[in-house]
Amino acid sequence: MKAVVCTALGEPPQLQVREWPSRPPGPGEIRVALHAGGVNFGDLLVTAGRYQVKLAPPFVLGTEGAGVVAECGAGVRRFVEGDRVLVQNNDVRGCFADEVTLPAARAVLVPAGIRLVDIAGFPLNFGTSYYALLHRARLVKGEVLAVHGASGGVGLAAVKLGKMMGATVIATGSDDVKLRAVKAEGADYVVNARTELLAERIRELTDGRGADVSFDPVGGDVFDAAMRSTAIDGRLLVVGFAGGRIPAAPANKVLFGALSVVGAPYGGFTQRNPERWAELMTTLLEHVRSGVLKPLIHRRFTFEQASDALTMVRERQVIGKCILMSARGVAET
Ligand SMILES: NC(=O)c1ccc[n+]([C@@H]2O[C@H](COP(=O)([O-])OP(=O)(O)OC[C@H]3O[C@@H](n4cnc5c(N)ncnc54)[C@H](OP(=O)(O)O)[C@@H]3O)[C@@H](O)[C@H]2O)c1
CATH class of the missing domain: 3.90.180.10 (Medium-chain alcohol dehydrogenases, catalytic domain)
Structure with a gap:
């Protein structure tokens, strides 16, 4: 072959x-x-x-x-x-x-x-993002979800899944052309981290509260901004480090922000739980069949x-x- x-x-x-x-x-x-x-x-x-x-x-x-x-x-x-x-x-x-x-x-x-x-x-991006949002962050209808690296594979899947789950989605990235496409794919708001102050803009869009769930596949400065723009009692999902720098979460900010910094290792999850993986994937495919997820x-x-x-x-x-x-x-x- x-x-x-x-x-x-x-x-x-x-x-x-x-x-x-x-x-x-x-x-x-x-x-x-x-x-x-x-x-x-x-x-x-x-x-x-x-x-x-x-x-x-x-x-x-x-x-x-x-x-x-x-x-x-x-x-x-x-x-x-x-x-x-x-x-x-x-x-x-x-x-x-x-x-x-x-x-x-x-x-x-x-x-x-x-x-x-x-x-x-489909499996890697949508599987990762659904596992992260549903199993790890427990995102619920009516919450605000900030998706960083939103034009990428896992990011765009998180935008679509966030909308499917009833969240208001703020999508971030660093390229206006790609962000326009992300908006057309369903994001409620887009923020360009290259031309706008990321954390401040997310706070502004949420009346100062910050996002209930921040989804971060980028790391580095984006993670640092996500630390400053996740709401009290919010969850910050650590998904990946496309930007290259593996960031650190200062424990004082985790403590006083009442933040949950949550890892989402999808590969490990699928290997440890093949039956749960098959269930999750079958559920997601049904949403594709019905036209809810594209x-x-x-x-x-x-x-x-x-x-x-x-x-x-x-x-x-x-x-x-x-x-x-x-x-x-x-x-x-
Ligand atoms: N947790 C898991 O199980 C799991 C599963 C799959 C993937 N991942 C990880 O998640 C990350 C993203 O994966 P992906 O498939 O979404 O990648 P991708 O399709 O290449 O998208 C990455 C996004 O990150 C942004 N970005 C910011 N700085 C970047 C840089 N220096 N280089 C590349 N992209 C940069 C880009 O958006 P802008 O150009 O708009 O900035 C891009 O859209 C990777 O680290 C990957 O290993 C983790």
């Missing part, structure tokens, strides 16, 4: 489309013929050797994807050949390929009516264009998500 293989770590890494052995499923595993995979910020970290789980080249990239079950291993009851599935394969990766073999517990059925090339980049795909690439796709993520040119298609995916579009 064909696969996008990282042959040398780096920034940028060396990627090649080459033949890669297909693996028959072992007990409890399925082999999935993939249509597409989602391109993630984490792919930059993995290929730079900066991800918490280190992979040694050569390895096949891609954490998530969508395809059709081609073969079931012994003991697999939940799927049969021909089922359309969404998969998430955090540590092993391997989804930028014609096929992936993985535990059946890391797959869920895709409802009829949703194209596989439209949903392949994932935004910025651009679809072929395997041969994998370097271009990663470059777009590195250069912060993506709004929402990019997708990498196999030949099956190209035929589906």
